[in-house]
Amino acid sequence: MALMTLAYVSEARPGLSLRDLKQILRRSRENNYRRGVSGYLVFDGAYFAQILEAEADVLDGLMHVIESDDRHHGLRLLLRAPIAERHFADSCMGCANLAAPVQLDTSELRGLIRDVTGSRQLGLSEALEFFCLFGTFRTPQQAALLTL
Numbered sequence: 001m002a003l004m005t006l007a008y009v010s011e012a013r014p015g016l017s018l019r020d021l022k023q024i025l026r027r028s029r030e031n032n033y034r035r036g037v038s039g040y041l042v043f044d045g046a047y048f049a050q051i052l053e054a055e056a057d058v059l060d061g062l063m064h065v066i067e068s069d070d071r072h073h074g075l076r077l078l079l080r081a082p083i084a085e086r087h088f089a090d091s092c093m094g095c096a097n098l099a100a101p102v103q104l105d106t107s108e109l110r111g112l113i114r115d116v117t118g119s120r121q122l123g124l125s126e127a128l129e130f131f132c133l134f135g136t137f138r139t140p141q142q143a144a145l146l147t148l
């Protein structure tokens with residue numbers, strides 16, 4: 001079976017709350033653990049960016065479900081590519097919440113998410129760099145403050 005990765009950006013439903021985000025994460029972590037899906041989700045208060053890794057058929061099935069979720073819209077695929085190994089193997093869904101009320105300058109990270117909501121596709125290395133950055137924002141302590 002072929003391991004695939006996929007990344008997209010989408011616009012969150014207006015008024016999406018922290019409670020909604022936590023609910024998405026809880027279901028995602030339960031389901032993804034069971035189905036062998038790894039990845040990372042970024043939320044900046046307006047947009048989602050998510051990278052997913054799984055066997056091709058699992059990934060395509062999950063994308064159908066995610067696409068029809070009314071908690072977001074305007075989903076745009078940034079990347080779909082075969083991979084030899086997982087890059088988020090230690091997480092069934094890591095999450096950075098840039099809308100968290102913390103005393104941190106997240107303008108750099110917010111700028112990045114605005115960049116990928118532009119109209120271009122990403123290469124695999126570019127996508128990995130983008131998502132890995134959120135987990136390593138300056139110091140592990142700062143990254144931890146954005147982690148849900």
Ligand SMILES: Cc1cc2nc3c(=O)[nH]c(=O)nc-3n(C[C@H](O)[C@H](O)[C@H](O)COP(=O)(O)O)c2cc1C
Pocket residue numbers: 024027028029031032041048050052062065066067069071072093
């Ligand atoms: C931005 C976003 C990302 C999501 N990511 C995942 C995911 O990685 N895995 C997952 O199972 N569901 C994810 N969901 C939720 C699915 O759309 C769907 O609600 C959920 O899979 C249904 O699970 P259930 O059938 O166990 O209730 C996501 C939803 C949104 C809005």
